[in-house]
Amino acid sequence: MIRYVSSRLVLAVVMVLLASLVIFLIANSVPGDPVLLQLGDLGASNPVMVAAFRHKWGLDLPLWDRYWIFLDGLFHGDLGNSIASRRPVLADIIDYAPATIELASCAFLLSLVVGLPLGIIAAVRRDSWVDHIARVVSLIGVSAPAFWLAFIMLAIFYGQLDWAPGPGRLDPVAFPPDRVTGLLLIDTVLAGDWDTFHDALAHLVLPSIVLASATLGLITRTTRAAMLEALSQDYVRVARAKGLRRFVVVLGHALPNAMLPVVTLGGLAYANLLSGAVLTETIFSWPGLGRYTFQSAVALDFPAITGMTVVIASVYVLVNLMVDVSYALLDPRVVRR
Amino acid sequence: MSEEDPSGLGRRPLILSAPALLAALLAQARPADAQSAARRATLVIALDFSDTTTLDPGRVAGYSNPLPTRMAYDPLVTMAPGDYITVRPCVATEWSYLPDGKTIRFKLRDDIRFVSGRPLTAEDVRFSFTRLLTMKYQASQYLAHVDHVAAVDDHTVDFVLKDPTQPLVTIIAAPEFGISDKAAVIEHGGTDIDAANKDTATPWLDQNSVGSGAFRLTGWERNQSISLVRNPTYWAGKPGYERVLIRQMSESAAQLLALKRGDVDVAFNLIPEQIATLKDDPNIDVIRVTSLDYLYMAVSETTENPALTKTQARQAIGYAIDYDGIIKELIGGNATRPAAFLPVGVNGSTDALTKEIGYHQDLDRARQLLKEAGLPEGFSFTLNFANQSLAGVAYRDVAVKVQSDLARVGIRAELAPMDMVSMYAAYNAARLQAVLGFWNPPAVENQLWASATVVRVAKRLHWDVPPDFTQLVHDAAAERDLAKAAAMWREYQVRMVGFAHLFVLIQPIYQIAVRKSVSGLKITAAGWMAEVDAARPV
Numbered sequence: 052m053i054r055y056v057s058s059r060l061v062l063a064v065v066m067v068l069l070a071s072l073v074i075f076l077i078a079n080s081v082p083g084d085p086v087l088l089q090l091g092d093l094g095a096s097n098p099v100m101v102a103a104f105r106h107k108w109g110l111d112l113p114l115w116d117r118y119w120i121f122l123d124g125l126f127h128g129d130l131g132n133s134i135a136s137r138r139p140v141l142a143d144i145i146d147y148a149p150a151t152i153e154l155a156s157c158a159f160l161l162s163l164v165v166g167l168p169l170g171i172i173a174a175v176r177r178d179s180w181v182d183h184i185a186r187v188v189s190l191i192g193v194s195a196p197a198f199w200l201a202f203i204m205l206a207i208f209y210g211q212l213d214w215a216p217g218p219g220r221l222d223p224v225a226f227p228p229d230r231v232t233g234l235l236l237i238d239t240v241l242a243g244d245w246d247t248f249h250d251a252l253a254h255l256v257l258p259s260i261v262l263a264s265a266t267l268g269l270i271t272r273t274t275r276a277a278m279l280e281a282l283s284q285d286y287v288r289v290a291r292a293k294g295l296r297r298f299v300v301v302l303g304h305a306l307p308n309a310m311l312p313v314v315t316l317g318g319l320a321y322a323n324l325l326s327g328a329v330l331t332e333t334i335f336s337w338p339g340l341g342r343y344t345f346q347s348a349v350a351l352d353f354p355a356i357t358g359m360t361v362v363i364a365s366v367y368v369l370v371n372l373m374v375d376v377s378y379a380l381l382d383p384r385v386v387r388r
Numbered sequence: 389m390s391e392e393d394p395s396g397l398g399r400r401p402l403i404l405s406a407p408a409l410l411a412a413l414l415a416q417a418r419p420a421d422a423q424s425a426a427r428r429a430t431l432v433i434a435l436d437f438s439d440t441t442t443l444d445p446g447r448v449a450g451y452s453n454p455l456p457t458r459m460a461y462d463p464l465v466t467m468a469p470g471d472y473i474t475v476r477p478c479v480a481t482e483w484s485y486l487p488d489g490k491t492i493r494f495k496l497r498d499d500i501r502f503v504s505g506r507p508l509t510a511e512d513v514r515f516s517f518t519r520l521l522t523m524k525y526q527a528s529q530y531l532a533h534v535d536h537v538a539a540v541d542d543h544t545v546d547f548v549l550k551d552p553t554q555p556l557v558t559i560i561a562a563p564e565f566g567i568s569d570k571a572a573v574i575e576h577g578g579t580d581i582d583a584a585n586k587d588t589a590t591p592w593l594d595q596n597s598v599g600s601g602a603f604r605l606t607g608w609e610r611n612q613s614i615s616l617v618r619n620p621t622y623w624a625g626k627p628g629y630e631r632v633l634i635r636q637m638s639e640s641a642a643q644l645l646a647l648k649r650g651d652v653d654v655a656f657n658l659i660p661e662q663i664a665t666l667k668d669d670p671n672i673d674v675i676r677v678t679s680l681d682y683l684y685m686a687v688s689e690t691t692e693n694p695a696l697t698k699t700q701a702r703q704a705i706g707y708a709i710d711y712d713g714i715i716k717e718l719i720g721g722n723a724t725r726p727a728a729f730l731p732v733g734v735n736g737s738t739d740a741l742t743k744e745i746g747y748h749q750d751l752d753r754a755r756q757l758l759k760e761a762g763l764p765e766g767f768s769f770t771l772n773f774a775n776q777s778l779a780g781v782a783y784r785d786v787a788v789k790v791q792s793d794l795a796r797v798g799i800r801a802e803l804a805p806m807d808m809v810s811m812y813a814a815y816n817a818a819r820l821q822a823v824l825g826f827w828n829p830p831a832v833e834n835q836l837w838a839s840a841t842v843v844r845v846a847k848r849l850h851w852d853v854p855p856d857f858t859q860l861v862h863d864a865a866a867e868r869d870l871a872k873a874a875a876m877w878r879e880y881q882v883r884m885v886g887f888a889h890l891f892v893l894i895q896p897i898y899q900i901a902v903r904k905s906v907s908g909l910k911i912t913a914a915g916w917m918a919e920v921d922a923a924r925p926v
Contacts (some may be wrong), residue, residue, distance in 0.1 A: 084813040091449055091526045091830075095816060096844045100524065103584075135441050136610070137590065146610055202641055210645045217651045218642045220612070223432045223633050224424070227609075334639045338611035342638075346438060346611075351809050 052379060059375050063368040070364035071125070071357055075118050078356045085110075085134055085351040108134055110353075121357060130358035135350045140358035143343060148362075149233025150220060151332075151339035155324035157255050158262035163317065166267040170274025170313075174282060175301055185271050192268025201261045201334040208257060215257050218336035222250050258335040262328055266320040273316050277309035284308070310381055318374035325370075326363040428925050429630040431906065433918075434643040434652040437636055443608055444593035445566045446519055446583065449526035451828065454563040456614050456634060458916035461566025461599030464494055464513065465557055469912035469919060472680065472832045473735045473870060475557050479508065479567055479600075483557060485868075490552040496543040500623045502569035503597065503604045510539035515570035517547075518580035523587060527564040530830060531556075553866035555833050562831035563916045572598035602627040602921030611636050628908060628924030640780070647672065647901055654909065655901045656917065659780025660720045663899045675900045677911045678724060680731040681828045682895040683778045683786065685709075685771070686815075687888070688849040693821050695767035700757040702888035706747040707754035708797045714789055714893055718781050722897045728884035729827075729841050731895050733913065734834055735870055736877025745882050747891060754797040766798025772815070773824040774808035779896035783824045786893060818848045824893075832914050834877055835865035841890065849889050857883055 086104055087095040094100045105111040109120060124131055130140035173185035208215040220235055221227055227235065228242040236255075239248035281287065282305050290300045329341040340359065347355035437452035448457045464480040480494040500508040517537040521528050533554040538546045547556060559565070568578075576596075578589035597605035600623065603616035614634040618627045635652060637643045643655040644662045648669070658666075666672045687702050695701045715723045727746035730737040758764055771790065773783040784805060791801040801822070806814070815823050829836040838861045842853045860883070864876035884890065900911050900918075909923040 081810065084809070084816075087812050087816055088809060091529075092840070092844065093529045094526050096847075097529065100529070103524070137442070143610075205642065205645055210649065213649070217646045217649060218637060218639075219635060223613075223635060223651060224426045224430050224631075334642055336612070336635065336637045336639070336642060338609065338636065342438070342611055349809070 055379060056372070056376060059372050063372055066368050067361060067364045068122075071121070071361050072118065074360040075121065075353075075357050076114075078351070078353050079114055079117075081351060085353070088350050089134060108132075121354075125361065130361065131354035133347070133352050133355040133358075135347065135352045135355065140355050143355065144340065144358065144362055145233070147338060147340050147343045149235075150337055151325060151341065153234045153236060154255065154258055154262060154328075154332075154337060154339060155321065157259040158324055159266065159317075159321045161259050162263040162267035162270050162320070165263075166270030167274055167313070169267075170271040171278055171301065171306065173271065173275045174278030175297075177279065182275075185275060189268040189271045192264040192266075193272075194268075195264060196330075197261055197265065197328065198330040198334060200264055201258070201331055204257050204261055205334070216250070216253050218334070220251060220254050220337065221247065222254075225250050258331055258337060261335075262324060262331050266324065269316055269320060270313060274309065274313050277312050278305060281305040281309040307381060311378065314374055314377050314381065318370045318377075319367075322367045322370040325366045426631075428905075431629040431632045431654070431909075431920065431923055431925075432652045433632065433634045433654045433656065434637040434646055435634050435656045435917075436638045437614065437634060438611060438638055440608075440614075442590060442594055443597070443605060443614070444590040445516075445564055445568060445599070446523045446527070446587075446593075447525050447590060448564040449830065452917075454916040455918060456603075456605060456616060457566060458563035458601070459603040459616055459632065459920055460597035460601040460605045461563065461568065462500070462508075462601050463561055463563065463565050464496075464567070465561050467561050467832060467912070467914045469677070469910045469914070472733050472914055475561060478561075479513070485552075486546070490549045492547045492549070492556060493540070494545050494547070496545065497623065498543050500600050501621055502572065502600045503619050504569050504572050505621075506569055506571060508567060508569075508600050509542045510545040511542075512570045513537065513545045513567055514539045515573070515580050516568045517565070519568075519573070519578060519583045519587065520565070522580060523583040525584075527562075527830070530559050530562075530836070553862065555835050555865055558833040559831045559836070561914070564830070566599050566601070569598040569600075603632055622921065624921065627921045629920070632920055644901075647903065650903065650905075653903045653906045654918075656898075658899065658901055660722055660899070661780070663901065664720070666901055671904055673902050673904055675902055675909075675911045676722070676897050677900065677913050678733055678897050679895060679913045680733055680832065680915075681778070681826065681913075682725070682731055682892045683781075683783070683824060683826055684729070684890055684892045685790065685822060685824055686845065686849055686890050687769075687822045688818070688820065688851075689889070690818070690821055690850045693767075693769050695761070695763055696769055696821060698761040698763070699886075699888060700761035701763055701767060703886075704754040704757040704761065704797060705794060705799060706885070706888050706891055707750045707757065708794050708799060709747065709790055709891060709893070710749045710793045711747065711893065712749070713793070714786060718785055718789060719779060719894060719896060722779070722899060723894045724897065725892050725895050726881070728881035729837050729890050729892065730834055730877060730881060731837075731892075734832060734837075734877075736834065736874035737881065741878065741881065745885055747885065749793070751797055758797060758799075764798075766800060768800040768802060769821045770804050771801045771822045771824070772804045772806055772811055772820050774806055774811045776808055776826070778826060778894060779898065781894065781896075787824060790893075815848055818850060820848075830915065834873075835861070838864065838877070838880055841884065845890070851887070851889055 086101055090100055090104055109117055133140050133143055136143055169185045173182040176182055209217050225247055228238040228244050228247060231238050231241055235251035239251055287300060287305050290304045329345045332339045332341040344359045435452055439450045440453040443453060443456060445457050445461050448454060462479045464478060465475050466478040468476055480496055483492055483494045486493055496510060502508060514537045521531060533549050533551040535548045535550045540546055573589050576589045576592040579586050595607055602619055602622045604619050606617050607615045616632045618630050640657045640659050640662055643657055646652040647655040663674055666674060687696060687705060689697050691697060711725060724732050724739055725742060726732045726737045727742045732739055758766060771787055773787045776783050787803050791803055794801050814820050842858045842861050846853045860880055864873055864880060867873040867876060902909055905926050907924050907926050910919040
């Protein structure tokens, strides 16, 4: 098991470095120039200012020197400074990450809580009304664009029915708790501020549903398909023949064997949610990594773009590693092979 | 099928309990009461301030960060909303040129205190400007003609100019030239000696303000909110709101919903279609203000396209465009346009002047000009534009409209959309034949528009500017008599129309939606969006 995990860890580090190199090359081959955006129209026409700016940000160095400086910083835990915000990229990411982690985790939890049971029941009661509902929910979840769903949800549940609060992480006049983790649900509990906890929770509901919709659809469909296959296996027939209750057969025998594809998909879906959702974050005024990445890309903020790539690649690699490990736990044959 | 549940999962599957759980969560977690006392004492402004990268007044240079900066810092002079010609006192009560002709002396109020309680003195003014000049950031570029600033006594300060023909007073009305508390800036790492390399106060100033304005900055959550509290000792009277919260809302539809629900009081970024839905809303007013921003089309003289080197061919473009149609159809009439590069509202540029000397659609004249240019069959050129929009109008739609207008006289515009950064880089490098661009100067000073046309923009357009025209711009900027200057700026515009390089298409009338529970909010086009100190809850 240790060998299995360590070999994947080494592979993970190589993958992150490769991803950073690729994005570094792509970002630097774009014909645009961050100078104009940062110095403005007048500043960009002043050669002295332009030269000073390029020198300050290392834009006058050869590409490979810049990449080497980036790698050197990376090994020392430094992602460089953002050209746009003039702060360390890591500080920016630490500022924005909690909002994304909180939203992504809630959305993922929601899609698991709803998607797994729905998929299981849809498989057990094939072609029943539950199955039909599961199919419709999956279809809407997978096919409805996030921005459309976000507007519809806001217009109905916030604008018309007044059941949910509007965009943002907190009510406009609510005071955020002292920052400990940056996760409002946790920080408010730590501060014992239950009113703000409820407020933060309420603000999470609509964006979580929107973000969860696509993941939920995928998880429901995959669970259903995997369960249908598992339920048709001989060991399930034997278990039934032994007189075990259907409950035990479905959840105790079929489900663990159907989990491999669901875990794979779930892992990727969670990594996808964690890497930020630009549209959902934009519409719900959610200060997360998705918008930060988007703004960095638009401003050609090379250090921020490369730093975010490393973070996103690391998230994917880490989640995949966890998925690999969970394979080994779910199916010991994986390690033996 | 037996009566027994075959799945053993129960008659009420778990899945059905999930929505119930969510509903219970929401029911329990109601949003705070929008009518609470704290909410009433807070002015909530919805604004897309995603371009804000700092709130340090020495580094402010953007579209949205002047708003909180102006709320927290007082400049020496200011302009009243709606009057973008007359400079008015603020921290300075009076100013005049000394007999040497190159020194402007400002007399300061003696009753202003910073939020720290310290009095505002001439030394604070000297420090603030010297820090800004040595910071060598964007704002310092506009004061490149200032040699130094000197405190004469506690309430007198001199600005000594390297080039006294260049304007100063209009420029320093911009929010980035607000006065900071020297002691507080130094305490947090600021300096006025080689600030570009040695000043480390910006991170602190991003979260706290050290001005004497109506409000004090108390925090900036990036991409989330900017919060300010009332300065109870504000010299110009107690501000009406205890707190002002500027909320990041990039999406105009979300701003509209939040405004209608009363979660925000002011929405800055609604598009005309959304404004139209507020017409009969009993709780919301719409304030209209003619901006000083505009969307223009620049046409190069690049030899890459010989047709564009001919003045008559470019003038034919000017006469073929349906300006009224663009304003009426694309922006619902909520715009005006100047004759040339000076927006309507500044000295020497009016709607009447546009009617008198500006381009208007005249297809026969356009065809005649094409004949005179030796291009009776028309010509082709490439029109680049970015994926942007102004006041809800996509540049793409403007480009398509211009293309169809030009086609009526045989001019074929090939549309070339680009990403914004790449397009401006190519435009800056003078590699484009024609572009749609946006112009928004940092201060209301005609020279900032006009000198750009004869220097930077001219280079991008391969335009060899006649020396007497450059001299005209210089003389108009140096003229201190407003009436005489207005006449010279008129002459500038007449000649700009003749050169036919720049065609302003849309100078939008911004429509700001404000809940009727707010009174006294003044909207300005001068660059800082609004004057909030006089706003009060009704």
